[in-house]
Amino acid sequence: MEGTRRTTLVLLLLACLLFLSLLATANSQLRTDFYKDTCPNVESLVRSAVANKFQQTFATASGTLRLFFHDCFVRGCDASVLLFSPSGKAEKDHPDDLSLAGDAFDTVIKAKAAVDSDPNCRNKVSCADILALATRDVVALSGGPSYAVELGRRDGRISTIAGVQHSLPHPDFSLDKLNTMFTSHGLTQTDMVALSGAHTIGFSHCKAFSKRIYNFSPENPIDPTLDRSYAFQLRTMCPINVDPNIAVGMDPTSPRTFDNAYFKNLRQSKGLFISDQILFNDARSRATVDLFASNNAAFNEAFVAAITKLGRVGVKTGNEGEIRRNCAAIN
Structure with a gap:
């Protein structure tokens, strides 16, 4: 029995090492100058x-x-x-x-x-x-x-x-769910928080957060973790019978500028999604939010590192896949 268990562990270890080796091989084929000879401009x-x-x-x-x-x-x-x-x-x-x-x-x-x-x-x-x-x-x-x-x-x-199905984060995700999903792609909690900062220029349809401002619970129609003045502001933009095509900026202060205002908003309980606000409300990620809110350069640096890692996820290189003549159709 012990020998079988040991063999199973060895096989699992070898499988993990093979996966990491394949991942490293794929990543090593990505280069910033990949097209220098074929399409330099x-x-x-x-x-x-x-x-x-x-x-x-x-x-x-x-x-x-x-x-x-x-x-x-x-x-x-x-x-x-x-x-x-x-x-x-x-x-x-x-x-x-x-x-x-x-x-x-x-x-x-x-x-x-x-x-x-x-x-x-x-x-x-x-x-x-x-x-x-x-x-x-x-x-x-x-x-x-x-x-x-x-x-x-x-x-x-x-x-x-x-x-x-089950591949993308949802607006009501907890920190644990966010970390589990991002970790499965080789991204850390810091990467996840930095990438969430992209919501500084994002938009959302009202239905994605309407529960937080109208029917969060029988005792609290408005989510108590949401700033009440912000909640009433959202209600004016998203009435109950709102046009489903209506969208609002996820950053109420500077929605057209990629900056660290998103994190400043979280410290004021103005995260639009539950999955936004949890980044500040959960003690495990609060320090990262505080850092990015107080230091735009630190956010930018972390965002670049995170989106670079994101760009390596599951890539096809070499003879895998194809170069499509039409991006909407396979060759």
Whole structure:
């Protein structure tokens, strides 16, 4: 019996080591200069297209950032979220993805067209890499940090509704649930808190938080962890029978600027989601919120580290996947 248990433990250890080895191999194939010989001006082409889209509508920023996160957390950063299904069975058709901004998809489409307009670059840059670059660019255009983007991802060929189930955090998640989900992708609690800071330029539909301001409990219609003046402000923007398309900024102070106001708001009980406010209310993550609230540079540094790690999740490299000619369809 003891020998069987020991053999099982050894096999589990070997499996873990193999997984870590494969992960390290995939990550090592991502390089900031991946396209230096095939499409040396890829960054400027993407940046120009993103800047034009950003000038047309600010939803480009928060939408693209959210699109990248949703892509990476489901099947890895392989642009599978961009795939279209005529039968409505792709990732983007799942209820958790239906609120993804159309402007975000359009941003990638326009950036892809800009890259392919260069004969030297045509069909040589993956949609996954274009999305990663566009995400960096919208953060910088919104006043956040610019950073070097690791490149070399290939596009996935599979996109299913089933793949989204239980893959994305929900507005009512506890800290334990958030940590469990992020840890499964190799991200720490600090990474999770830093990435949550992206809500500084985010938008939310009223239904995602309406329970907190109308029917939290029989004793407390308004969530007691939510600032009451903020709650009544939200009620004016989100009446009970609100149009489901209405959305509000997640940062009530500077919703169009990528800054650390999100964390300052948490200290004032003005986190829009339960999963936002818990970052300050739970003692295990409060110190990180306090640090980011008081030091914007510390937040920026942590965000860059976290989104770089996020960009490595489940990537396909080398001969895996493909480089799509059309980001919405497999070749």
